[in-house]
Amino acid sequence: MIIGVDVGPTNTDAVLLDDTHSGALGHDVSRRVLASVKVPTLPDDAVGSLVAAVSALPTAPRAAVSRIAVGLRVAARAVAERRGLARVGVLRIGGEAADAVRPLFGWPAELREAVCAGYANVPGGTGLDPHGEEPLDRAAVARFAAGLAGRAEAFAVTGVFSPADGSQEREAAEILRAEAGPDIPVLISGEIGSLGLIERERATVLDAALSLVAARITDDLTAALPRLGLAPGAAVLVTRHDGTLMSLDRLRRQPGPSLGSGPACAIRGAGLLAGVRDAVVADIGGRQARVGVLTGGYPREAGGGTASGARLPDLLTVDLAAPHPEGRTRSTDVHPASRTSVMSPGTPDAYALGSDTPGTYPLEYSYQPGTRVTRTLGPGTSSTPETVGTGNPGAHPAPSTRPLGPDAHRALAEAADRMQPAAERLPLLLVGGGADAIPDRVLAGFDVVRPEHGAVAGAFGAAASPVGGHYERIVRPGAGRAARLDAVRAEVRELARASAVRAGADPRRVRTELDPDLSVPYLPGAVLLRARAVGPPLPL
Amino acid sequence: MHLDAGALTDFARGCAVLGSGGGGAVAATYAVAEYAIEECGPVRVVSPATLDADALVMPLSTLGTSAVAAERIGGRGEPARLRDYVERVHGRPVAAVMSGEIGGLNGCLAVAWAARLGLPLLDADSMGRAFPRMDQNVLELAGVRPGPAVLADERGRTLVVDRVDGVHYELLARAAVDVLGGRAIASDYPLTAGQAAAHAVQGTVTQAVCIGRRLAETVDGSSGTHSAATPTGPAGPRGPGAPPMSPAHQARSDAASRLPVSRLTAKVSSVQRMTHADGGGTIEVLLEGIDTDTGRLVLVEARSEFVVALEDGRPLALVPDVIALVDVATGEPVPAEEVRYGLRVRLLTLPSAPVWYTPEGLRLAGPEAFGLHGLGAVPHQGSAAGNPSAGTPGAAA
Numbered sequence: 001m002i003i004g005v006d007v008g009p010t011n012t013d014a015v016l017l018d019d020t021h022s023g024a025l026g027h028d029v030s031r032r033v034l035a036s037v038k039v040p041t042l043p044d045d046a047v048g049s050l051v052a053a054v055s056a057l058p059t060a061p062r063a064a065v066s067r068i069a070v071g072l073r074v075a076a077r078a079v080a081e082r083r084g085l086a087r088v089g090v091l092r093i094g095g096e097a098a099d100a101v102r103p104l105f106g107w108p109a110e111l112r113e114a115v116c117a118g119y120a121n122v123p124g125g126t127g128l129d130p131h132g133e134e135p136l137d138r139a140a141v142a143r144f145a146a147g148l149a150g151r152a153e154a155f156a157v158t159g160v161f162s163p164a165d166g167s168q169e170r171e172a173a174e175i176l177r178a179e180a181g182p183d184i185p186v187l188i189s190g191e192i193g194s195l196g197l198i199e200r201e202r203a204t205v206l207d208a209a210l211s212l213v214a215a216r217i218t219d220d221l222t223a224a225l226p227r228l229g230l231a232p233g234a235a236v237l238v239t240r241h242d243g244t245l246m247s248l249d250r251l252r253r254q255p256g257p258s259l260g261s262g263p264a265c266a267i268r269g270a271g272l273l274a275g276v277r278d279a280v281v282a283d284i285g286g287r288q289a290r291v292g293v294l295t296g297g298y299p300r301e302a303g304g305g306t307a308s309g310a311r312l313p314d315l316l317t318v319d320l321a322a323p324h325p326e327g328r329t330r331s332t333d334v335h336p337a338s339r340t341s342v343m344s345p346g347t348p349d350a351y352a353l354g355s356d357t358p359g360t361y362p363l364e365y366s367y368q369p370g371t372r373v374t375r376t377l378g379p380g381t382s383s384t385p386e387t388v389g390t391g392n393p394g395a396h397p398a399p400s401t402r403p404l405g406p407d408a409h410r411a412l413a414e415a416a417d418r419m420q421p422a423a424e425r426l427p428l429l430l431v432g433g434g435a436d437a438i439p440d441r442v443l444a445g446f447d448v449v450r451p452e453h454g455a456v457a458g459a460f461g462a463a464a465s466p467v468g469g470h471y472e473r474i475v476r477p478g479a480g481r482a483a484r485l486d487a488v489r490a491e492v493r494e495l496a497r498a499s500a501v502r503a504g505a506d507p508r509r510v511r512t513e514l515d516p517d518l519s520v521p522y523l524p525g526a527v528l529l530r531a532r533a534v535g536p537p538l539p540l
Numbered sequence: 541m542h543l544d545a546g547a548l549t550d551f552a553r554g555c556a557v558l559g560s561g562g563g564g565a566v567a568a569t570y571a572v573a574e575y576a577i578e579e580c581g582p583v584r585v586v587s588p589a590t591l592d593a594d595a596l597v598m599p600l601s602t603l604g605t606s607a608v609a610a611e612r613i614g615g616r617g618e619p620a621r622l623r624d625y626v627e628r629v630h631g632r633p634v635a636a637v638m639s640g641e642i643g644g645l646n647g648c649l650a651v652a653w654a655a656r657l658g659l660p661l662l663d664a665d666s667m668g669r670a671f672p673r674m675d676q677n678v679l680e681l682a683g684v685r686p687g688p689a690v691l692a693d694e695r696g697r698t699l700v701v702d703r704v705d706g707v708h709y710e711l712l713a714r715a716a717v718d719v720l721g722g723r724a725i726a727s728d729y730p731l732t733a734g735q736a737a738a739h740a741v742q743g744t745v746t747q748a749v750c751i752g753r754r755l756a757e758t759v760d761g762s763s764g765t766h767s768a769a770t771p772t773g774p775a776g777p778r779g780p781g782a783p784p785m786s787p788a789h790q791a792r793s794d795a796a797s798r799l800p801v802s803r804l805t806a807k808v809s810s811v812q813r814m815t816h817a818d819g820g821g822t823i824e825v826l827l828e829g830i831d832t833d834t835g836r837l838v839l840v841e842a843r844s845e846f847v848v849a850l851e852d853g854r855p856l857a858l859v860p861d862v863i864a865l866v867d868v869a870t871g872e873p874v875p876a877e878e879v880r881y882g883l884r885v886r887l888l889t890l891p892s893a894p895v896w897y898t899p900e901g902l903r904l905a906g907p908e909a910f911g912l913h914g915l916g917a918v919p920h921q922g923s924a925a926g927n928p929s930a931g932t933p934g935a936a937a
Contacts, residue, residue, distance in 0.1 A: 097694040100572045100614040100652070132721045134695070161611055196610040198571060418882030423809055524718065 001034070001061050003068040003230075004463025006239075006265060006456070007049050010286040011433055012041045013459035014053035016061060034061065036456045038433060046072050047220040054228050065230045067537060069462040070221070071239040071265050075258045078213040082110065085209040086185070087117035089152035091144060091176070092201065093136060093159035093168050095123035101198055103158075104205065115209045117152040120144040124168050125160035128476045128526060132161065136168045138175055145179035152180065154208040158189040158201035164474040166190030185211040185253065192256060194528075195474065207256035214255035218248045235537040237467065237504060241312045243268040243298045244468020244534060247504030260312045262458055267292045267299040267313060269461025270429040273451035279427045280419045282412065283457065284434035289318040291415040294429075298532075316415040320408045320434070409442040416446060431457035467537050469499030469510075472530040489514060489529055496531035510535035541746065543651055543661070544582040548573055553755050553873065554748030555647035557800060557864045557888065561876035562845035563644015563670030565606040572613060573648040576655035579616075583651050585745050586660040591635055593734030598626050598659075598727045599666055600650050601640030601674065603691065603713055608722035609645065614694045618725065619653040622692050626727050629688045629700060638662040638736060640677065640728070642744040643670030643845075643862075649725070661745065666729060668741030668795065668893040669862050672844035674713060675706030676905040678895050679729040682739035689713070689728035693720045701728075741893040743795035750796050755871050800864065800888035803849070803856055805833050808883040825865070825879050827887060838887060840865070842876035847910045849887060855915050857889035858907055860896035864888045 002017040018032040037056040042048045050070060054062075078084050090103045103119040104112050122144065124136035145155075155176045159169045169188040176186050187208040193200035221236060237245040241260035251258060266283040271294040279294045292315045293300035299313035416428050428446040430438060431454035440448055453460060471492050477484040493512045501507045510533050518528040543551060552570045555563070577583065588597070602609055623634050637657065639650035642665040654661040666677035675686065686709035687702035697720060701712050709728065717724045731739075806827035814822045822843055829836035839850045846863035849856040857863050865874045868884040879885075895901050902908070907915055 096615045096617050098613055099616050100618070101575045105575050105578075106571060127721050129721060163611075195607050197613050198610070414884070417807075418884070420882055422811075422881050526722075 001065045002463045003054060003057065003062075003065050004070075004265075004269075004459040004461070005050050005053055005068065006071045006262060006458030006462060007041060007046045007053075007073060008262065008285065008433075008458065009073070010041060011038045012049040012053040013038050013433075013456040014050075014057055015453070015456050015459045015463050016057050016065070017460070017463040019067075033453050033460065034058075036453055036459070038456065046074050046217065047224050050221075051224055051227055059229070062229050063231055065234055066539070067235045067237065068228070068230060069237040069239065069245050069465065071262050071458055071462050072217060072258060073262050074217050075210045075213055075255050076260070078210060079206060079259075082114050084213045084216065085115055086153040086212040087151060088115050088205050088208040089117050089144065089148045089155045089176075089180075090119035090201070090205055091141065091155060091157045091172060092119070092121040092197075093124040093157065093162075093172060094197070095121060095125070095134070095137070097134070098125060098160050098197065103201060105198075107202070115205060118144075118148050122172075124172075126165035126168055127161050128164055128474070129478070133165070136171055138171070141172045141175045142179055145176045149180065152184070154185040154187065154211040155180070156187050156189070156201070156204040156208040158197065158204055160197060161195075162188070162190035163194050163200075163472070164476075187211075187254065187256075191254070194472065203256065207254060210255035210259075211252075214251050214258075218252050221248060233539070235504070235539065237462075237537055239265045239462050239465070240468065240503075241299075242301070242468060242470065242532075243313075243461065243465060245462070245465050245503070245537070246467060247537070250503045260315075263290045263292055263315055264299045264313045265461035265465065266290070266431060266458040267294050267461070268297070268465055269457035269459070270294070270431040270451060270454060271297060272464050273431070273453055273457060273460060274427070274429050274449050276427060276429070276449075279429050279449075280416055281429045281431065281457075282416055282435075282438075284320075284430065284432040284438055286434055287319070287321040289320055289412055289415070289432070289434070291316045291318065291412070291419050293419050293421065293426075295421075314419070316419060318408065318411045318415050320412075409438070412438065413443055413446075416443065430454065466534040467500055467503050467505035469496055469501070469503050469505065469533045470531065471495035471499050472528060474526055474528050476526040478525065485517075485527065485529075492529045493531045493533075496533040500533035500535055504537050505533070505535035506538040507535075541585040541663070542582040543577070543585055543745070543749075545574055545577050547749055548577060548648070548651065550752030550756060551651070551745065551749045552648055553752030553871075554750065555642055555644060555752075556873035556875075557643075557751050557755070557866070557890075558647075558668070558744070558748055558862055559643035559670040559873070559875070560845040560847075560859075560862045560864060561842050561874070561879075562672065563641060563646065564602065564609065565875065566645055566648060568606055568609045568613075569602070569645040569648035569652060573652040573655070576616075576652040580655040580658065583654045584660045585663050586636065587742070588636075588638075588662050588664055588733045588736035588740065591660075591733035593732060593737070595635035595733040596627075596630055596632055597636050597638050597662060597731050597733055597736050598623060598634045599638045599640040599679075599729055599731070600653055601646050601726050601728070602649055602723070603674070603717045603726050604720075604723035606645065612694055612721075612723045614725070616656060618692070618694050618696075619656040621696055622690060622698075622725060622727060623657055625690050625692065625698055625700075626730070629690060630730065634659065636660045636662050636733065638740065639665040639745075640674075640726070641665060641667045641670055642741075642748055643667065646670075647745075647748060662733075662736055662740070663745045664736055664740040664742050665744045666740060668744050668896070669860070670845055671905050674710045674726070674728065676909075677729065678741055678893065678901075679731065679735075679739055680706045681895060681898075681900050681904060682735070684729050684731055684735060684739065686728050688730065689726055691716055691724045691726045691728075693724045741795060741895075747795040747798060751799060754799060755866065755873075795893065798890050800862070800890045802886050803889055804829055804836060804838055804887040805831055805868065806836070806838065806885055806887060808879055808881055808885060811879055811881055823876050823879065825876075827885070830884065840887070841912075843910050844876075846876055848907070848912055848915065849889065850915075856887075858912070858915055859910055860892040860901065860905055862888075862890045862892060 002019050005014045014037050016035040035058050039053045099121050122137045122140035124134050126133050157169045157172050162169045169190050173186040173188050187204050189200045189204040192204050238251050239261035240246050240257040241264050243264040267281045270281040277297040281292050283290045292313050302312050302314040427449050430450050433455050475488050497510050497512050500510050512533040515530040552566050556566045637650050637654040637659050639646050666679050689701045692698040806829050809828040810826040812824040825840040827838040841848050847859040849863050865885040867874050
């Protein structure tokens with residue numbers, strides 16, 4: 001059995017899934033949902049909300065649960081509220097050839113002060129070709145680390161052209177660990193983003209800044225596990241923004257991928273529940289609807305590969321609650337590393353868009369003690385679904401009782417249209433706790449599908465997803481092109497596999513998949529090679 | 541006029557519009573310019589005619605690709621190094637900086653370098669828009685030679701190219717940039733302030749600021765998609781932080797009176813990308829009118845830049861006209877590469893500098909130069925010479 005949990009801003013969902021047939025989840029997937037619950041999220045207590053949701057699941061099969069996968073959304077709130085962020089030593093490798101913009105220039109001053117313990121830009125940097133490389137000034141890296149001793153709680157390392165050659169970043173990370181101690185988190189940008197130094201650096205710094213939050217949530221989760229009554233040694237996994245899972249250990253080392261993971265899991269879960277691999281997915285919450293795209297079973301990424309700093313789901317957010325007279329579709333790349341404007345590539349506050357935090361955050365949470373715990377038992381335990389609970393029997397609670405106006409409806413339809421890859425329409429999967437509040441007529445012209453258990457699509461997506469990893473590298477092979485490309489392809493595939501294993505996948509059962517080669521715009525001869533790897537978690 | 545951080549935002553947006561969907565991602569140089577202004581102060585923008593006619597002007601362009609420019613952001617010492625080299629080649633001091641291409645990322649590059657060098661920036665440039673080739677500029681039309689051109693990357697690797705014509709220069713420079721890994725800064729078509737006053741496109745820095753401010757006004761607090769058509773003009777209300785512009789200055793900058801006209805509000809209903817045998821690419825965007833434009837269909841075609849907008853087989857706008865798509869929701873110009881299905885956009889057009897509509901201008905960068913044949917008259921051709929509707933957004937919609 002697997003438990004999936006999605007700690008949302010309003011409600012926390014949990015599902016109990018039968019995984020006795022360990023093969024691929026087929027079209028009958030919804031029949032494997034043994035039970036689902038939706039409970040109000042406790043303010044400021046993600047782990048408490050998780051415990052409440054899991055406790056509301058039926059007791060009997062819980063001891064047979066071998067895995068629990070959780071979407072927490074804690075990291076996004078930490079950034080939005082500037083709370084619990086680590087002080088980061090920001091190291092750039094590029095020297096005088098890359099100082100035309102200071103690290104973290106353009107961030108709001110208060111965020112910069114909250115996060116930055118100090119920065120240095122040391123000589124070095126790689127390139128597309130060997131003659132683009134400058135040697136790393138190792139002594140300068142050591143001096144930087146020594147100068148921040150006791151002040152930096154984490155380091156972020158960004159080297160020019162590290163997506164093509166990350167060797168200097170790794171070298172610098174070793175020096176930093178040697179100086180500042182083996183336990184200090186050191187995040188390197190080549191593992192976080194693609195071409196675009198400033199955006200990638202920002203993403204890496206924020207990742208490092210989330211180290212403390214990630215460590216705390218990992219500790220809290222570990223401490224809460226005995227209360228859940230799971231099988232001894234059950235694997236605990238958290239969701240990532242590419243729709244896959246990672247271990248708590250990986251979360252501690254690299255928290256960034258948990259940002260944007262809530263929507264990613266809902267998109268993936270919706271597809272699994274509906275039995276489709278390509279669709280537009282609208283996840284309807286209480287205050288916001290998020291519209292994304294499922295491509296080949298995983299969320300479509302924002303930014304089209306090389307443009308954005310990190311691999312986040314491509315989303316449009318529709319504000320369902322704001323009393324504006326016009327449609328409020330806005331582009332939310334949910335990450336400071338992605339482009340939100342021609343001029344400001346990713347302001348940190350773009351994070352807030354991904355964290356269910358409207359402008360007036362923190363808002364009311366719909367916590368009403370003693371109410372709205374609904375339980376649906378599936379075919380595994382009962383022949384007919386049975387609903388129990390003290391409030392709103394017969395259905396999962398709608399997060400909002402406010403009727404939606406025609407403007408919100410129109411904005412939603414527009415967003416659903418905009419996310420279509422082309423005019424031949426993909427099915428529109430309507431999921432989330434608020435989906436029932438959207439009548440079909442609002443989405444006339446769409447092939448609307450409301451999958452069974454769609455109200456808990458995020459939790460289902462968490463439960464039914466594999467552990468994932470990926471790797472990408474830009475190469476310009478030059479002479480001996482074909483042989484060189486083949487060698488790099490094999491290496492990229494292997495590094496993707498290693499990434500999945502680091503995230504907690506069972507090394508014997510990891511499958512890797514190489515994306516088709518992508519050309520890099522305006523860079524003749526350069527190729528972006530990417531591989532993705534997935535596998536079941538390593539049993540403890 | 542002084543270009544400060546506030547005006548820079550408008551300027552950058554205006555450069556994106558003048559890029560006609562190309563010219564490189566403005567974000568790559570916007571931050572560089574913003575940082576330079578913070579460290580070195582606002583940039584003085586002057587008309588070329590106010591300088592000594594013999595003063596040496598250093599035009600500047602980025603060569604290479606946006607993707608690499610976003611990675612190799614350059615250094616603070618780079619401008620002085622290149623300037624010193626240019627001065628050594630010419631044997632006299634550089635008096636001012638000019639953008640080689642106002643459209644796209646090269647507008648902000650010139651601002652950044654002027655700030656770092658403490659030199660004035662000319663209210664002029666060599667194209668008045670963006671074009672894919674380096675020799676597609678108005679100085680080439682005026683007989684100014686590309687050399688001696690100085691090219692350098694951010695580590696100071698430097699080449700001087702001389703005794704070449706425009707076409708040969710383009711070939712040599714592209715090959716050099718490829719070997720340099722995809723990014724270099726060039727100061728080519730060197731000229732005097734007198735030549736700049738006589739031959740460059742005048743007033744384009746002011747024009748970009750005006751265009752950008754117009755976009756900001758029509759989106760900030762906007763309740764819909766159509767307030768964009770409200771004309772305010774260069775003499776209209778200006779927001780806080782706007783650069784001070786004297787009436788005399790406005791009268792001087794004829795480019796500032798060339799402002800975009802909103803031609804259509806539409807949904808992108810299909811995007812087709814084609815690669816040609818020569819390695820170039822075409823992007824065809826079909827726009828389906830919405831709201832008051834429901835029922836209209838316009839096809840926009842890009843070759844590096846948007847080059848033609850066709851309605852019922854007739855051009856609404858045709859290169860050298862500037863054609864821009866602006867995201868209705870954000871007010872941001874959308875680069876041709878990033879247009880995709882479902883986007884709600886406004887189609888803006890504006891005429892280029894008059895010299896581009898002369899027979900020589902059309903030969904260098906007109907429809908035929910982009911493989912567009914038999915499209916008939918260029919709709920904007922006469923407008924720059926005084927068509928009253930040219931400066932009134934919405935009038936032609």
